[in-house]
Amino acid sequence: MKVKDIVFTKTPAVSKSDLALRARALMRQYNVRALPVFDNSKLIGVITRSDLVKITSTKSSITVGGLLWKPLIVLDPNEDMLKAAKILLHEDLKQIPVLENGKYVGMIRDIDILKAILDLKIKSRKKTVSEVMTSRVRSFSVDDEIEKVWGAVKEHSGFPVTQKGKIVGIISTRELLESKRARIERESRAIKTPAKIGHVMRIIIGEEDKFLIRPSDGIETAIKKMLDLELSVLPVAVNHDKLVGIVTRKDLLKAYL
Numbered sequence: 001m002k003v004k005d006i007v008f009t010k011t012p013a014v015s016k017s018d019l020a021l022r023a024r025a026l027m028r029q030y031n032v033r034a035l036p037v038f039d040n041s042k043l044i045g046v047i048t049r050s051d052l053v054k055i056t057s058t059k060s061s062i063t064v065g066g067l068l069w070k071p072l073i074v075l076d077p078n079e080d081m082l083k084a085a086k087i088l089l090h091e092d093l094k095q096i097p098v099l100e101n102g103k104y105v106g107m108i109r110d111i112d113i114l115k116a117i118l119d120l121k122i123k124s125r126k127k128t129v130s131e132v133m134t135s136r137v138r139s140f141s142v143d144d145e146i147e148k149v150w151g152a153v154k155e156h157s158g159f160p161v162t163q164k165g166k167i168v169g170i171i172s173t174r175e176l177l178e179s180k181r182a183r184i185e186r187e188s189r190a191i192k193t194p195a196k197i198g199h200v201m202r203i204i205i206g207e208e209d210k211f212l213i214r215p216s217d218g219i220e221t222a223i224k225k226m227l228d229l230e231l232s233v234l235p236v237a238v239n240h241d242k243l244v245g246i247v248t249r250k251d252l253l254k255a256y257l
Contacts, residue, residue: 003075004098013035013036014035045072051067052067077105085110089254114249133247138159140162158231159172159233165242166241172232213247234247
């Protein structure tokens, strides 16, 4: 399968002169984690949720162009899908713009590749989650202050949240950017009772079977859960809710390469 067969074309675009706050609003409105950035009609970069986490104010004058720092990498629509997956992994990216004859046509995203892998019934080189998961994983407590997680989400898109040793939620760039309380919290140092991660996390209590994956579960099972829940990280648990690791989209792609 070629990149052109699964390219995502529904992402709105922003200009380098647009306020970063506009980019954040568009991401929330269209439920996407990255936007192409243009200078007039020329594609000059991509801005992501992780880039927007750097904004500490709800009234920031920072422009989109001021947050661009990575070199622009693009793909041809006729590139092989699995070759594109290798490039995503090598460059540590979740999406890459696709250009045809110099014209922007859309994004190739890790989630679209995983969906195509399932649809095509491509056989994985690994069998179970235990073979690809990350065992040494950082987690947060429901009682940790939100400020503690801001820096961490610049490195990873999501983390498990625990309470008394049990997994009770997930915190990611999505929850932080969508939470007005979290943004105001970071902007104002005068707040006497800082908000806790438990106030903005995605709660999974009572839905553990839906959100958690077991080490013995198959790779395809993990992909299906990620697609259904629109998550980039799944906590890996034993005994129903004891955290033993995480599995990411990157981990799952590696299972096929």
